[in-house]
Amino acid sequence: MATTVTPKPPAEKKNRLGLTREAYTGGKSTLCSGCGHDSITAQIIQAFFETGVDPKNVVKVSGIGCSSKTPAYFLGQAHGINAVHGRMPSLATGANAANRKLKCIGVSGDGDTASIGLGQFCHLIRRNVEVIYIIENNGVYGLTKGQFSATADMGTAHKKGEINEMPPVDCCGLAVELGCGFVARSFSADFKQLKALLEAAIHHNGTAVLDVVSPCVTFNNHPASTKSYKYSKDHEIPLHDIDIIPHFEPQAEIHIEPGTTREVELYDGAKIVLKKLEEDYDPTNRAQATQSIERSRQAGQFLTGLIYLDTARRSYVDQLHLVDEPLANLPQSRLRPDPKALDEIMDSLK
Amino acid sequence: MATTVTPKPPAEKKNRLGLTREAYTGGKSTLCSGCGHDSITAQIIQAFFETGVDPKNVVKVSGIGCSSKTPAYFLGQAHGINAVHGRMPSLATGANAANRKLKCIGVSGDGDTASIGLGQFCHLIRRNVEVIYIIENNGVYGLTKGQFSATADMGTAHKKGEINEMPPVDCCGLAVELGCGFVARSFSADFKQLKALLEAAIHHNGTAVLDVVSPCVTFNNHPASTKSYKYSKDHEIPLHDIDIIPHFEPQAEIHIEPGTTREVELYDGAKIVLKKLEEDYDPTNRAQATQSIERSRQAGQFLTGLIYLDTARRSYVDQLHLVDEPLANLPQSRLRPDPKALDEIMDSLK
Amino acid sequence: MPSENSQTPNVNDFSIHVATINGSGSQTSNNVLMRTIFQMGVPVSGKNLFPSNIQGLPTWFTIRASKHGYIARRKEVEVLVCMNPETALDDLKALPPNRVCIYDAPLKLSNKRTDCTFFEIPFARLVAEIPETDARLKKLLANMCYVGVAAELLGLDLAESEKALMKHFKGKTKPVALNMKALNLGVDYVRKTYPKAQVPYRIERMNATGGKIIVDGNMACAIGALMAGCSVIAWYPITPSSSLVESFIDLAKKYRHDPQTGKATYAVIQAEDELASLGMVLSAGWAGARAMTSTSGPGISLMAEFAGFGYYAEVPAVIVDVQRVGPSTGLPTRTQQADLLEVAYLSHGDTKHIALLPGTVEECYSMMQDAFDLAERFQTPVFVLSDLDLGMNNWMADPFPYPTKDFDRGKVYTDADIEKLRAAGKKFERYRDVESDGIPWRTLPGNPEEGGSYFTRGSGHDEAARYTERPEEYQRVMDRLARKYETAREWVPKPELTGGPVADIGIIAFGSSHTPVLEAMDQLSADGIRTAYLRLRALPFHRSVQEFVALHPRVYVVEQNRDAQMLKLLKADLPAELCTRLRSILHYDGLPVYADAIHEGIKRMEVPQRVVSGGKGPGTRGEE
Amino acid sequence: MPSENSQTPNVNDFSIHVATINGSGSQTSNNVLMRTIFQMGVPVSGKNLFPSNIQGLPTWFTIRASKHGYIARRKEVEVLVCMNPETALDDLKALPPNRVCIYDAPLKLSNKRTDCTFFEIPFARLVAEIPETDARLKKLLANMCYVGVAAELLGLDLAESEKALMKHFKGKTKPVALNMKALNLGVDYVRKTYPKAQVPYRIERMNATGGKIIVDGNMACAIGALMAGCSVIAWYPITPSSSLVESFIDLAKKYRHDPQTGKATYAVIQAEDELASLGMVLSAGWAGARAMTSTSGPGISLMAEFAGFGYYAEVPAVIVDVQRVGPSTGLPTRTQQADLLEVAYLSHGDTKHIALLPGTVEECYSMMQDAFDLAERFQTPVFVLSDLDLGMNNWMADPFPYPTKDFDRGKVYTDADIEKLRAAGKKFERYRDVESDGIPWRTLPGNPEEGGSYFTRGSGHDEAARYTERPEEYQRVMDRLARKYETAREWVPKPELTGGPVADIGIIAFGSSHTPVLEAMDQLSADGIRTAYLRLRALPFHRSVQEFVALHPRVYVVEQNRDAQMLKLLKADLPAELCTRLRSILHYDGLPVYADAIHEGIKRMEVPQRVVSGGKGPGTRGEE
Numbered sequence A, B: 001m002a003t004t005v006t007p008k009p010p011a012e013k014k015n016r017l018g019l020t021r022e023a024y025t026g027g028k029s030t031l032c033s034g035c036g037h038d039s040i041t042a043q044i045i046q047a048f049f050e051t052g053v054d055p056k057n058v059v060k061v062s063g064i065g066c067s068s069k070t071p072a073y074f075l076g077q078a079h080g081i082n083a084v085h086g087r088m089p090s091l092a093t094g095a096n097a098a099n100r101k102l103k104c105i106g107v108s109g110d111g112d113t114a115s116i117g118l119g120q121f122c123h124l125i126r127r128n129v130e131v132i133y134i135i136e137n138n139g140v141y142g143l144t145k146g147q148f149s150a151t152a153d154m155g156t157a158h159k160k161g162e163i164n165e166m167p168p169v170d171c172c173g174l175a176v177e178l179g180c181g182f183v184a185r186s187f188s189a190d191f192k193q194l195k196a197l198l199e200a201a202i203h204h205n206g207t208a209v210l211d212v213v214s215p216c217v218t219f220n221n222h223p224a225s226t227k228s229y230k231y232s233k234d235h236e237i238p239l240h241d242i243d244i245i246p247h248f249e250p251q252a253e254i255h256i257e258p259g260t261t262r263e264v265e266l267y268d269g270a271k272i273v274l275k276k277l278e279e280d281y282d283p284t285n286r287a288q289a290t291q292s293i294e295r296s297r298q299a300g301q302f303l304t305g306l307i308y309l310d311t312a313r314r315s316y317v318d319q320l321h322l323v324d325e326p327l328a329n330l331p332q333s334r335l336r337p338d339p340k341a342l343d344e345i346m347d348s349l350k
Numbered sequence C, D: 001m002p003s004e005n006s007q008t009p010n011v012n013d014f015s016i017h018v019a020t021i022n023g024s025g026s027q028t029s030n031n032v033l034m035r036t037i038f039q040m041g042v043p044v045s046g047k048n049l050f051p052s053n054i055q056g057l058p059t060w061f062t063i064r065a066s067k068h069g070y071i072a073r074r075k076e077v078e079v080l081v082c083m084n085p086e087t088a089l090d091d092l093k094a095l096p097p098n099r100v101c102i103y104d105a106p107l108k109l110s111n112k113r114t115d116c117t118f119f120e121i122p123f124a125r126l127v128a129e130i131p132e133t134d135a136r137l138k139k140l141l142a143n144m145c146y147v148g149v150a151a152e153l154l155g156l157d158l159a160e161s162e163k164a165l166m167k168h169f170k171g172k173t174k175p176v177a178l179n180m181k182a183l184n185l186g187v188d189y190v191r192k193t194y195p196k197a198q199v200p201y202r203i204e205r206m207n208a209t210g211g212k213i214i215v216d217g218n219m220a221c222a223i224g225a226l227m228a229g230c231s232v233i234a235w236y237p238i239t240p241s242s243s244l245v246e247s248f249i250d251l252a253k254k255y256r257h258d259p260q261t262g263k264a265t266y267a268v269i270q271a272e273d274e275l276a277s278l279g280m281v282l283s284a285g286w287a288g289a290r291a292m293t294s295t296s297g298p299g300i301s302l303m304a305e306f307a308g309f310g311y312y313a314e315v316p317a318v319i320v321d322v323q324r325v326g327p328s329t330g331l332p333t334r335t336q337q338a339d340l341l342e343v344a345y346l347s348h349g350d351t352k353h354i355a356l357l358p359g360t361v362e363e364c365y366s367m368m369q370d371a372f373d374l375a376e377r378f379q380t381p382v383f384v385l386s387d388l389d390l391g392m393n394n395w396m397a398d399p400f401p402y403p404t405k406d407f408d409r410g411k412v413y414t415d416a417d418i419e420k421l422r423a424a425g426k427k428f429e430r431y432r433d434v435e436s437d438g439i440p441w442r443t444l445p446g447n448p449e450e451g452g453s454y455f456t457r458g459s460g461h462d463e464a465a466r467y468t469e470r471p472e473e474y475q476r477v478m479d480r481l482a483r484k485y486e487t488a489r490e491w492v493p494k495p496e497l498t499g500g501p502v503a504d505i506g507i508i509a510f511g512s513s514h515t516p517v518l519e520a521m522d523q524l525s526a527d528g529i530r531t532a533y534l535r536l537r538a539l540p541f542h543r544s545v546q547e548f549v550a551l552h553p554r555v556y557v558v559e560q561n562r563d564a565q566m567l568k569l570l571k572a573d574l575p576a577e578l579c580t581r582l583r584s585i586l587h588y589d590g591l592p593v594y595a596d597a598i599h600e601g602i603k604r605m606e607v608p609q610r611v612v613s614g615g616k617g618p619g620t621r622g623e624e
């Protein structure tokens, strides 16, 4: 049966815009009950609600797949565009250029991003287009019934028994290599961490990649799968505990124990507080990021948390030196040069 | 004027197949005189000649661009297929599957590989398709008159003055990240190193990526370019001196000074001898490879040599568990199941 | 002729419509029900109407039993089985009066209408009695239980159901027993609760399915590819094409491994997308393998650039398009014939392609073999246009015959040929028209004879495969390509004529419209309209198409798309004076076209005062 | 009328053909020569025939001076300039007798033929005299030197050449002086060496170019896009389209930056490929920007999937296709009109697109503006089909008028509209046909009014933009889309009629065939055949196309492709009984079609005993 993503919250709770969580919900999910993607949807709703982003100033983009359907299930008041398989990044880029004021959130699958869409994914990162890029990663093509995707781990088994012999495309490793300024990994069942990372991503100015392991209960949740709930739970290694102090609420009720935490400031003044777990991890150190990913990959572990952060790079829209107003809103008078200009051009051709 | 790539060698020199260098040449180049690509062509001819590969057992694949034209200029006795822009990797994959006995060499440009073809490039590496993959990297689209490609360095200037603000796609960094078993970088003007790397690549069983900086004299050889002859010469940092001892000629005339070299064995028994320069570099250490690339990138240097080698991974054709004979050569009797088989299938449907 | 609830029961001529939820395992029960009828010798067909999602949305399955052997979709339903609360009211509303409705007890449908016969069955409660089963299995068994109910009401032979289950579970007795238990619970419940029940629909044994098989078109294509010696497949999953390649994999695992070494004589490559798929297929075909890909509309669009390369560089490839509803993502789990124009001219520049149009599962099998032969003979991409209805639904058929023809590997010069040429002072020229049929000779890589190699490219080339920009050299190759296409008219599968030769009107159709057209011909004949029917089986058209049109004053072109795509292709090809005879019967709502729609569409236009239909509601559109 | 070497010299009615090597800077000299003639008031056109490489291969430039104002390509050449050793012999061979040949001395051509007048010029030696120049510059100057030779022989006004150089070097006096020196060396050498030389070709001042501009179609399109307020361009470089976007960038840098802040009111994004380009354009258009891309055939093929999305999801986009020779990579630097069928139906499923067909540089300018208006009015991708001849060659034109119409932004509901709807108890429904013209209303992202948002998708949707798989809901949207396309017939640029109304035959053509058709009409008229000419300017066809065909017993469709693509589109659209009138004139060797070819093609078919031509050599093909 189809499930509703959003258990009703207590009606009274409102965010800084005076909106209830309800204002951040969308249509009814049609995914399989228990699908990891639905949990991610729930955290997206929660993160946007808590951060207090106006849903009408958001645009949602996606490709094709079970995962790519989910933008219909959150932020119903935002415009959304769900195009073709693997091309979500180009949508984000165009929407950014046309209207720089909109917050862009993109949802993709591992097939959508790492198989057919790998080129666009890399080029989006290279441009540093401002988008929260969520990969709902289940290692298979859910919607076409469970074939391996390019993120399938080496040695993982298909439902039918076949073993994958190729190494996975590691979207986080790739993102770091390509100079992405915000790279995080999480697990759809790790609600708290996922929400915190989403909130951090909302504050980032540039491409924020969130690779979220999100089990496919129907096709890839069997014992020999490395993307099952059980395997993921057993092998998850969180880098740190994460909390966000929004810029609009600097006195947030986070209890910080001195010496055990690291603070990182985001683009708009919000802060991430990272409580160290096993070891102290510095997400602003690119070399360490690469190494940690590589090490955990070799150990068969699954590292979660904020892997890499660099807030210094300019977003693509900034690189384009655009006027402050959205291009989409400019009136004819600012878009069509005056007759003098045309005369000048004609003279140059005489 | 069009230039000939191949200055005639002394007529008498023959390789182990009794072929002269002439047997490895191709059509007349139509590239600009001085183009880096022509130097690479010359080294390809030389490497195949010296290694003694039968040119008729080679297939040449390429995309579209000045670089992609070059397979017409070498190994004229080999079949070649020059298809569409950015899709050379899929050609290599299909040719491998159809005829596993053929040695496949692919030539591409930085636009062909890192812009339009980035997805196929990554997936080829993931599969470990056996191909010598040469990227003739000039940072621009030569054939369409000099626009930046995705390997244009941050801060490099266009002929018209425009500065590139995006980080480059580093094909070597990417290849290492994706688990490629043979990753090398060279410079079209560094003949000796380039030839040695090509020879090593010939001996590799899997994807061998050679990212060769190859200046475009017409569109990207100006002072503010980071892919000019001058800039490349000034910033090249070779990791080591390289020599190859072929498996068929184990007593090659290489003088090895003890303590200063490192030997690495290739798939077919040939050996690479690396003479250390600044520091001792171990190309089998993936973490070091990643770090060295990253460090040199930050230093604005241009690291050349064999960056990473891993001969353990099985090539794609091996993963497919194919019969030993080329699929293309199988007779009908081995391709069409017998009447009993069809009966069995029909029975199962009754 | 809807069968009314009268004294004489309708025997072997009605439809059962089962409404369930996808992912609930109803597929198995539906198949067992269908097979039971089939095994009783009654011609039957099954159409699955499923959503583009994995679990939880409405699904319908329609089983048609037809003593006349009609296996097309029927719109009318006689027996409705309601298992899905979400659609039950709508499903019931659509049922004509005096029919039978079996429903899951909690749905309480019997008080919604008075003009139907209802059977309320507490499925969940019944299967609750079966011990040791989890929730998911319970759902499956509830579905199996409805088969028992239907069996009892319609007079099915339970032994056949058990046989069907044995087949399904490959002889494993435990699940068979469990399912039979559920089935019998249904039987018993009906006997107990409705002891005097008499429904006016009966299945009685016939002898019309003996020796036949039931198969879907994708499996048939897979078997065809297997027998055609296909050795390289590169593909990217997409509904409704995926099961074609997946079936091939299953078959090849069994029948295409070397007995000695256990190694494979085929490679199946799951590519990263459709661009790569076709690239791999083309280079494999170029290198001498029999290579194919299979996809659906979106994949075809992505292949446009490479398809043009294949055409111009003359590289064999087989490309199956299992069509679904477009445009764009459209309705991935619905059927349409709307990729014709795209495929016929796929790619920029002057390109035109060979395409085969299987109309039955038998042809899915045979035309896959034709496709490989034609691809190698003509050294060009050959498209096979199937569709979801043909590809994914169950069709009754005669067992496929073992191929009688050897592979046609086309014009390939061997080493010896090259040597002979050289001895004769001649040279191999890749793109020369040696036999004036427009088809040149090729060689394969790895050809060790000197002078046998050539450089293949999508840029301008002369007859010796050298790069050229010279107008006359370019044009010479293009003119030869046009000639080659003309040659193909005689090589592709010829159209098939049914009825006629003397007839009042002609009908042209193709692909999965075949069975409804046959049925509509009978209906028209009952109305006194004699028809002749030409089934197109390939592009380019054979000259008999022209002859057929010339023989009939009005020719109705039946197709499952909005834009009359086949009619456009016919107009482009036929002499203009014949085109005035063509009329369109269009059906494009995503469900398979059915005989009544064709019958009514044609009748409407054949009555003296023609009624021109405009933007009417959904359904079939007739147009002049 | 080839001008023979007679007593009365040919004034202002001949062609100069210059053969050089690309990358040698001949472009500048060719332009100076052409501009000199232009500035002397003589109608002139220049066609550049260049190879698909960067340096070292043969290039030709043909300048046609025509006192009649004919600016189409002519095949005949009167004055040949040979600078390229590689092609000199062939070039000379193609020259008709009694013409003039200027050649670089080392080529020693004068002893090859006796029926031409030769001028041997030692270019390298002459420019060697110019001090302080490097080898590359020497080559440039040698080319400039030939302009001096031609100037002297043909009577050109050197002051105009100097003006042209001033223009070229943007007033920088040093290079102008240097080039003038080279030019004068040529003049002097001729005076000294051939003091009595008299060639039968002269340029004399006229007054037919006053106030005119010289511009290529790509620049004209760029100016059009600029004035249309294009604010987002995503593109990927490809010949022959790149210079369109590059011209836009140059213009926009000057005219589209905010005077206060210096910031840009446009974004030009060099995408990673054409798939991404169109994705960016579509989402930018969806978000409310005026967005476009420009490409050529291979790029169009790659856009197939996204084009179908744009059609079905109803998103505005402008897509320029500067056509080159296909199929596949084809001849990237040659011209053709062979992407029509591809563009008309681009994508799988039932898709059909609006396409504009500029025939002149003026229309490149105006139709780019139309394209943006239509894209937003019809919320759909609009294609502009230019070609290499139109786009990259130099065309004389009247200065472009400042636009008189405001932007048509189409049906966009603002916040206020949404509020009003709500106040009236209504709801915004994205895909409802409110005005029965098939065009729905849209809203833009960032619309802060509740109820104003919607979810855009390429999968099945109902009128309220909700996902659906219901047959009737799917079909309702598809039928409205068909209606929208019908509405477009009245909105797109109407065909243009020349000649007639009473005529013996009709001619239909479009795009860059325009000027040769005009010239051929005069030729036919001289033969006593009266013609009426309808120039198609858009798809879908306006009803006047049908009226035009109905008026003429035979209508010749002139097009630059092999497969009669426009004729096929016409047949698909026109009533069948009119199609019998259509005949094809095809030209597809990669060079622009010329008047003689059309004239002869039509004449051949118009003489009583029709000569049916088959697979003749290259050139134009006439077909019934």
Ligand SMILES: Cc1ncc(C[n+]2csc(CCOP(=O)(O)OP(=O)(O)O)c2C)c(N)n1
Pocket (backbone or CB within 6 Å): A064, A065, A066, A067, A068, A084, A085, A108, A109, A110, A111, A112, A113, A136, A138, A140, A141, A142, A143, A144, A149, A216, C236, C237, C238, C239, C274, C298, C299, C302, C329
């Ligand atoms: C061009 C194209 N090819 C193939 C498909 C079929 N298809 C739909 S979704 C999908 C894969 C989805 O996998 P993923 O992105 O991992 O999403 P998931 O369903 O697993 O969430 C595929 C191959 C398509 N829609 N378009």
Ligand SMILES: Cc1ncc(C[n+]2csc(CCOP(=O)(O)OP(=O)(O)O)c2C)c(N)n1
Pocket (backbone or CB within 6 Å): B064, B065, B066, B067, B068, B084, B085, B108, B109, B110, B111, B112, B113, B136, B138, B140, B141, B142, B143, B144, B149, B216, D236, D237, D238, D239, D274, D298, D299, D302, D329
């Ligand atoms: C689909 C497609 N888009 C664009 C082009 C035009 N094009 C030809 S070569 C090329 C770029 C070549 O750059 P690169 O690969 O770096 O090769 P180079 O010429 O620099 O050696 C482009 C964009 C094309 N041929 N096909």
Ligand code: SF4
Pocket (backbone or CB within 6 Å): A030, A031, A032, A034, A035, A036, A037, A066, A067, A138, A142, A143, A215, A216, A217, A218, A219, C054, C055
């Ligand atoms: S098939 Fe897998 S990914 Fe798709 S909805 Fe079901 S559980 Fe989720």
Ligand code: SF4
Pocket (backbone or CB within 6 Å): B030, B031, B032, B034, B035, B036, B037, B066, B067, B138, B142, B143, B215, B216, B217, B218, B219, D054, D055
């Ligand atoms: S344009 Fe550049 S890349 Fe192309 S041939 Fe010339 S120098 Fe080489």
Ligand SMILES: [Mg+2]
Pocket (backbone or CB within 6 Å): A065, A109, A110, A111, A136, A137, A138, A139, A140, A141, A142, A149
């Ligand atoms: Mg997935």
Ligand SMILES: [Mg+2]
Pocket (backbone or CB within 6 Å): B065, B109, B110, B111, B136, B137, B138, B139, B140, B141, B142, B149
């Ligand atoms: Mg390049």
